[in-house]
Amino acid sequence: MKRSGPHVPDPRLDLVLERVVDxxxxxxWAAWTTPEHVLRWFTPAPWATxxxxxxxxxxxxxRTLSRSPEGVEFPNVACYLEVIENERLIWTTAxxxxxxxxxxxxxxNHGLRVTAVISFEPQGSGTRYTAIAIHGDExxxxxxxxMGFHDGWGTALDQLxxxxxxxxxxxxxxKERR
Amino acid sequence: MKRSGPHVPDPRLDLVLERVVDxxxxxxWAAWTTPEHVLRWFTPAPWATxxxxxxxxxxxxxRTLSRSPEGVEFPNVACYLEVIENERLIWTTAxxxxxxxxxxxxxxNHGLRVTAVISFEPQGSGTRYTAIAIHGDExxxxxxxxMGFHDGWGTALDQLxxxxxxxxxxxxxxKERR
Numbered sequence: 001m002k003r004s005g006p007h008v009p010d011p012r013l014d015l016v017l018e019r020v021v022d023x024x025x026x027x028x029w030a031a032w033t034t035p036e037h038v039l040r041w042f043t044p045a046p047w048a049t050x051x052x053x054x055x056x057x058x059x060x061x062x063r064t065l066s067r068s069p070e071g072v073e074f075p076n077v078a079c080y081l082e083v084i085e086n087e088r089l090i091w092t093t094a095x096x097x098x099x100x101x102x103x104x105x106x107x108x109n110h111g112l113r114v115t116a117v118i119s120f121e122p123q124g125s126g127t128r129y130t131a132i133a134i135h136g137d138e139x140x141x142x143x144x145x146x147m148g149f150h151d152g153w154g155t156a157l158d159q160l161x162x163x164x165x166x167x168x169x170x171x172x173x174x175k176e177r178r
Numbered sequence: 179m180k181r182s183g184p185h186v187p188d189p190r191l192d193l194v195l196e197r198v199v200d201x202x203x204x205x206x207w208a209a210w211t212t213p214e215h216v217l218r219w220f221t222p223a224p225w226a227t228x229x230x231x232x233x234x235x236x237x238x239x240x241r242t243l244s245r246s247p248e249g250v251e252f253p254n255v256a257c258y259l260e261v262i263e264n265e266r267l268i269w270t271t272a273x274x275x276x277x278x279x280x281x282x283x284x285x286x287n288h289g290l291r292v293t294a295v296i297s298f299e300p301q302g303s304g305t306r307y308t309a310i311a312i313h314g315d316e317x318x319x320x321x322x323x324x325m326g327f328h329d330g331w332g333t334a335l336d337q338l339x340x341x342x343x344x345x346x347x348x349x350x351x352x353k354e355r356r
Binding site: 002007013113 | 234236237238259260261268270278279280291312315
């Protein structure tokens with residue numbers, strides 16, 4: 001199987017979060033691809049991720065359910081496009097599982113159409129983390145920006161790093177897990 | 179890289195063309211993946227394919243331009259999702275190249291949202307050819323059906339087989355090509 005090419009963001013249409021974090025990329029990858037880990041970090045507090053389903057292959061499902069402290073629920077269904085272990089993960093909400101096009105926008109479906117390209121590069125003992133959110137037009141990019149992309153994805157990444165440190169501590173001191 | 183799973187059509191949402199053709203699958207694959215071949219068969223006559231661009235990898239472009247005898251043009255831009263040589267080709271119009279979501283439907287963009295899964299299996303000296311057109315909802319499946327999916331894709335396949343026979347004759351008798 002060939003891989004997709006480099007993904008160069010278009011500032012007019014895309015949003016980017018790039019940061020170097022001090023946890024190894026294998027743990028960042030694990031946090032993104034293991035349902036019980038995703039529950040711990042994916043939705044910025046005080047909202048929480050209360051359900052997660054992952055079928056980690058092209059065409060497979062990536063489904064999350066977020067819930068506010070008041071009980072408001074926000075489901076998200078995406079389809080994986082590329083899965084390169086420890087290196088790159090791509091999913092899109094423009095397709096449902098099995099590469100089925102998402103239904104046209106309607107009263108029942110206010111979902112954002114976005115493709116996420118998440119890249120993990122080793123940098124010293126840490127990871128250069130890059131998330132590109134790719135949109136179909138400027139209006140959709142603006143809408144995502146106003147929904148709080150940078151704060152939201154940044155806070156979620158803080159939560160991911162806290163979880164990864166905890167996983168790392170457990171790996172470093174296996175006896176303490178008992 | 180992992181591959182996508184089996185693609186089982188949903189009769190409510192999908193359209194299927196399945197046929198055994200008497201040309202080897204390597205030639206059917208070549209017809210689908212070589213721009214100068216696509217020009218010869220992709221659009222049912224008397225329309226013609228007058229331009230074709232192919233970047234054969236996930237995220238790469240599959241672009242065609244069809245033209246009627248009167249000069250009416252119909253452009254089509256899709257993005258490859260899976261490329262498994264001689265076996266399976268998947269592309270979608272729900273994404274543009276680079277996995278970018280297609281722009282929301284508008285006056286300028288009447289395009290059908292469809293994912294095509296084209297499978298090639300050897301059967302004797304021929305090929306079991308299966309094309310599944312996957313839609314987001316029943317309305318889109320119906321629209322594609324009424325646009326003439328079966329006649330259109332069937333006639334195009336006839337044209338593909340005629341081309342593949344010609345390629346095969348050239349392969350069998352290389353001297354006659356001169």
